[in-house]
Amino acid sequence: MSGYVGDHAVVLGGSIAGSLAARMLADAYRKVTVVDRDELTDGSDPRRAVPQGHHIHALLARGQQILDEMFPGFTDELVSLGVPIGDFGTSLTWYFEGKAIKKAETGLTCVAAGRPLLESRIRRRIKGLSNVTLRELTDVVGLVTSPDRRSVTGVRVQSRAQGSAEEVLAADLVVDTTGRGTRTPRWLVELGYPEVAEERVKMDLTYTTCHFRGPLPFDPIGDDIALLPVATPEIRRGAIFARMPDRYSLSLTGLLGDRPPTDHEGFLAYAESLPVPEVYKALRDAEPLGPPVSFHFPASVRRRYERQSRHPEGLLVMGDAACVFNPVYGQGMSVAAIEALVLRRHLSQGPPKPRAFFRDLARAIDAPWDMSAGADLGFPEVEGRRTFKTRLGNAYITRLQAAAAEDGELSAAFLRTAGLVDPPQALMRPWVISRVLRGSAR
Structure with missing residues (x-):
């Protein structure tokens, strides 16, 4: 990119989506300011604003590829810190309907780093950029607009330090990455813009995580990374049991009001x-590093900014502020990385135009949303809009997963799609369909 497209860009929210947006903006604006209400430490503890940080986070294959592109040597850096890595098809054991799919090499890298570690290492790279400033312990009060309200020209902020006064950060571009608590839809209505359309898939998910000291008395993971019994309409309880850099972690998932307990005996019984x-055999005699912690996730929410009839210039929305995914599918961080590439593409053409940006953002979100929302809608009690495509897709994927128990080629094809490397349409290639049908016949 030659030259800058603007003087100052402000990012609201300093988590992974905000940091990745800042990385792209740093090439296009003379100055980038990231505003966050938390203290953005580089420690290993979850931030207050990220309560899900206590739980296991997955960096899907496409996310790992993009982070290595943005930050050369990023995966090697994590390995030097003791983070386990491996192939998605051989280092993870995936169970559907209680039966493991056949292991197969995919060529895709699985990175078993927790959310706090990933976030802190990304932030270290961002801090190394000379034109990026982090404004910590600062609340975002509201947007500043032009007199006709057609353009956002900055944000009003206030430091949490005692006696601090409200101030205005003038900006050519404001990017909201404040997550599921985003206030942009409300601010737009207050400015006279239409309500932002939403899609919701209500699955009433609770996941409870407990960390254990290694080595384990009985270790079924060994040199691999994780065992993943996936919840299905027939077997509704799921889990992720993973080997982390300094511990073993088990996240138990319950849908539709089934809540894994937070007392140790109840946790083990679940x-x-x-x-x-x-x-259970691995953890019944293992030493917990603390009590189990729960996180409740009522619904996936997709905000359809691309359908707005009007939107102010100078305001974009990314990350969970645009689309909140069911976390059990591990898509959030990787989709944030994909969205950052969309932002980079638009910055290469000049100051981003919101309506064009949101159209391309929607295309980037379509595939992961269809996969995760579609899988949740396979549970009859989950609330959401079911199309013929959703019903057909769920029936087909169930057959594919069953056939993959004996067919490593199908395992690899499925995992490449689940890892957001190949599009869902790749599972409809003739050779895939024929192997699914042969598996069904068996």
Whole structure:
């Protein structure tokens, strides 16, 4: 990119989506300011604004590829810190309907770093950019607009330091990455813009995580990374049991009001109910590093900014502020990375035009949303809009997963799609369909 497209860009929210947006903006604006209400430490503890940080986070294959592109040597850096890595098809054991799919090399890298570590290492790279400033412990009060309200020209902020006064940060571009608590839809209505259309898939998810000291008395993971019994309409309890850099972690998932307990005995009893007995056997005599912690996630929410009839110039929305995914599918961080590439493409053409940007953002979100929302809608009690495409897709994927128990080629094809490397349409290639049908016949 030759030259800058603007003088100052402000990013609201300093988590992963905000940091990745700042990385792209740093090439296009003379100055970038990231505003966050938390203290953005580089420690290993979850931030207050990210309560889900206590739980296991997955960096899907496409996310890992993009982070290595943005920050050369990023995966090697994590490995030097002791983060386990491996192939998505051989280092993870995936269970559907209680049966493991066949392991197969995919060529895709799985990175088993927790959310706090990933976030802190990304932030270290951002801090190394000379034109990026982090404004910590600062609240975002509201937007500043031109007199006709057609353009956003900055934000009103206030430091949390005692006695601080409200101030205005003038900006050529404001990017909202404040997550599921975003106030942009409300601010737009207050400015006279239409309500932002939303899609919701209500699955009433609770996941509860407990960390354990290694080595384990019985270790079914070994040199691999994780066992993943996936919840399905037939077997509704799921889990992620993973080897982390400094511990073992188990996240138990419950849908539709089924809530994994936070007392140790109840937690283990829930683990014992899983269709994979190795999980309970590994942890029944293991030493917990603290009490189990729960996180409740009522619904996935997609905000359809691309459908707005009017939107102010100078305001973009990304990350969970645009689309909140069911976290059990591990898409959030990787989709944020994909969205950052969309931002980079628009910056290469000059100051981003919101309506064009949101159209391209929607295209980037379509595939992961269809996969995660579609899978949740396979549970009859989950609330959301079901199309013929959704019903057909769920029936087909169930057959594919069953056939993959004996067919490593199908395992690899499925995992490349789940890792957001290949589009969902790749699973409809003739050779894939024929192997699914042969598997069904068996």
